[in-house]
Amino acid sequence: MDRVRIGIIGVGGMGSAHARMMQQIEEVQLTAVADIDSTVAQQVAEQYGVPFFTDYRQCIDSGLVDAVLVATPHPSHPEIAIYAFDRGLHVLCEKPMAIHPADADQMIEAARRAGKVFSIMFQMRTERAYRIARKAIEQGVVGEVMRTQLVSAWYRNQAYYDSAEWRATWAGEGGGVLVNQAPHLLDMFCWLAGLPAKVTAFTHTRLHDIETEDEAFALLEYSNGAHGYLYTTTNEAPGTQRIEIAGDLGKVVVQDGQVSVYRLQTPLREFTHTSTDMWAGPQAEPVQVEVEEMPTGHAHITRNFARAILYGEPLLAPGEEGIWNVELASAIILSSKRGKTVSLPVDRAEYDALLQELRANSQPKRRVIGQRVSDPNIVR
Ligand SMILES: NC(=O)c1ccc[n+]([C@@H]2O[C@H](COP(=O)([O-])OP(=O)(O)OC[C@H]3O[C@@H](n4cnc5c(N)ncnc54)[C@H](O)[C@@H]3O)[C@@H](O)[C@H]2O)c1
Numbered sequence: 001m002d003r004v005r006i007g008i009i010g011v012g013g014m015g016s017a018h019a020r021m022m023q024q025i026e027e028v029q030l031t032a033v034a035d036i037d038s039t040v041a042q043q044v045a046e047q048y049g050v051p052f053f054t055d056y057r058q059c060i061d062s063g064l065v066d067a068v069l070v071a072t073p074h075p076s077h078p079e080i081a082i083y084a085f086d087r088g089l090h091v092l093c094e095k096p097m098a099i100h101p102a103d104a105d106q107m108i109e110a111a112r113r114a115g116k117v118f119s120i121m122f123q124m125r126t127e128r129a130y131r132i133a134r135k136a137i138e139q140g141v142v143g144e145v146m147r148t149q150l151v152s153a154w155y156r157n158q159a160y161y162d163s164a165e166w167r168a169t170w171a172g173e174g175g176g177v178l179v180n181q182a183p184h185l186l187d188m189f190c191w192l193a194g195l196p197a198k199v200t201a202f203t204h205t206r207l208h209d210i211e212t213e214d215e216a217f218a219l220l221e222y223s224n225g226a227h228g229y230l231y232t233t234t235n236e237a238p239g240t241q242r243i244e245i246a247g248d249l250g251k252v253v254v255q256d257g258q259v260s261v262y263r264l265q266t267p268l269r270e271f272t273h274t275s276t277d278m279w280a281g282p283q284a285e286p287v288q289v290e291v292e293e294m295p296t297g298h299a300h301i302t303r304n305f306a307r308a309i310l311y312g313e314p315l316l317a318p319g320e321e322g323i324w325n326v327e328l329a330s331a332i333i334l335s336s337k338r339g340k341t342v343s344l345p346v347d348r349a350e351y352d353a354l355l356q357e358l359r360a361n362s363q364p365k366r367r368v369i370g371q372r373v374s375d376p377n378i379v380r
Contacts, residue, residue: 004090004306007032007065009056009080010072011044012164014094017374018069019044021299027306034059040372060084067117067309069302070094073166075174078103081118085110090117092305096183097322099174100355101330102348104323111319118319119305123378124184125191125316126296129259133192133243133252136261136289143249143267148193148220148228150243152185153236161210163371168210171362174355176205176212178329182232185241186325187317189230192252193245195324196220196228199342201335207235211362218332230332251284261287298378 004027008015011033022030034053035041045052053059060068060083067090070080078098081091091111097120098104111118124130136142154177166172173179178186201218208214214235220228242255250263262284264271271282294300300316307313327344330351335342337354 001066001310003027003029004309005029005031005064005066006069006092006306007034007059007062007067008044008069008071009034009059010070010076010094011035011040012071012372013374015069015071016040016044016372018071018298018302019048021297022302023048025299025303025306027303027310032059032062032064056080057083060087060089066090067092067305069121073164073173074099074179075166075172078107081107082110085114085116085118088114088116090305090309091319092119092121092302093319093322094121095187095322096179096326096329097319098326099179099330100348100351101323101326101346102352104326105348108320108323117305117308117315119301119308119315120187120317120319120322121298121301122184122187122317122322123296123298123301124188126294126300127257128291128294128296129254129257130188130191131291131294132259132261132289133245133254135291136250136252136287137192137245139289141250141261141263141287141289142245142247142252144224145193145222145226145245145247146268147226147246148189148222148244150185150189150228150230150232151240152182152232152242153240154181154232154234155237155239156181156208156214156234158208159369159371161208162365162367162369163373165365165368168208168212168214169362169365170211170355170358173212174359175329175333176203176210176214177232177234178203178213178216178332181234182216182329183325185232185243186328187321188254189243190324190328191321192243193228194222195327195344197223197344199328199331199335199344200340201230201332201342203333203336206233209366213333213336216332216336218335250287261289263287 041052203213
């Protein structure tokens with residue numbers, strides 16, 4: 001095999017952009033598409049001269065594909081991915097891999113059982129600023145983490161939420177900003193600082209006519225006693241994407257694609273107890289960290305997925321790590337809805353009970369003005 005034959009399941013806004021993106025990647029060939037909406041499926045299929053299916057199972061069973069890219073609404077990702085693994089296919093899954101950590105557990109287990117490649121579409125893992133931050137932390141520049149902060153503020157209007165029946169409903173999406181816009185930054189945050197041990201959180205629906213949260217904030221406690229603050233919303237313009245990781249040896253700050261790395265000339269603990277000048281503080285010096293050039297975006301995650309299948313290249317965004325953002329988002333929702341501090345990993349049965357309750361009370365949307373348009377800010 002010199003090219004991986006890929007079928008895209010779900011060719012709405014993101015899936016149709018992926019079909020276009022795949023035309024530029026020599027390691028893959030788009031060989032089929034599937035969408036429950038036959039008009040949408042047919043339109044994309046005709047554009048690229050491939051067969052289409054309205055049932056994802058037929059696409060997976062067709063013999064036309066070695067792998068699938070799953071780009072349907074998130075609650076359907078587990079069922080489709082597990083079906084594909086069980087039939088011996090590789091899976092590249094859109095974020096978030098699931099909205100329930102128990103489903104994410106099952107996806108990881110299905111991939112392991114099948115011995116197939118499983119990757120998540122976390123294209124921010126290709127971005128230079130985050131790769132520098134990660135390398136600095138791996139090199140020990142920050143030392144023991146003492147404080148973390150994540151601000152992931154986006155803007156979405158009501159037309160965005162009205163664009164599909166599933167969006168921002170408990171039954172159709174299973175969460176709001178925490179499971180749709182925030183997963184990329186939640187992933188970066190966990191990639192850099194690890195998962196907290198406990199979360200005390202609040203979620204609100206403040207600006208939009210939607211069922212799920214458009215704002216969430218949380219206090220985080222880590223197992224070493226460090227603490228953190230997390231804020232995410234779709235109510236803010238201009239947006240801000242900021243991560244700070246402060247440690248006893250230094251600090252890393254990534255803001256809107258720019259990274260700053262600092263090393264303290266004297267470690268914080270040592271300086272604190274040896275300095276005799278009552279107004280002195282440790283000097284922080286900027287550190288240059290170099291990383292290899294790497295192409296960015298969805299295309300490079302897709303190329304890496306194909307190269308993992310063809311040549312065993314290490315994955316940039318492995319499926320097992322896709323569970324981190326699901327764990328954190330679920331802990332925040334559970335903490336907020338039950339009014340208590342939640343320990344991670346999230347109790348699967350407790351989260352299940354909460355989701356069932358929320359789904360049972362979910363109402364059909366009053367207004368849907370259907371649009372399947374990919375975000376021009378991320379798809380060019
Ligand atoms: N990585 C990124 O940057 C990025 C950006 C946007 C969206 N996404 C993710 O992509 C996924 C899809 O989002 P979107 O904005 O394209 O939504 P969308 O509503 O525009 O498209 C979803 C498509 O899936 C189809 N579909 C629904 N259920 C299906 C099923 N069971 N089988 C086959 N087709 C089915 C729908 O008919 C629709 O055409 C979401 O999980 C979202 O989080 C990722």
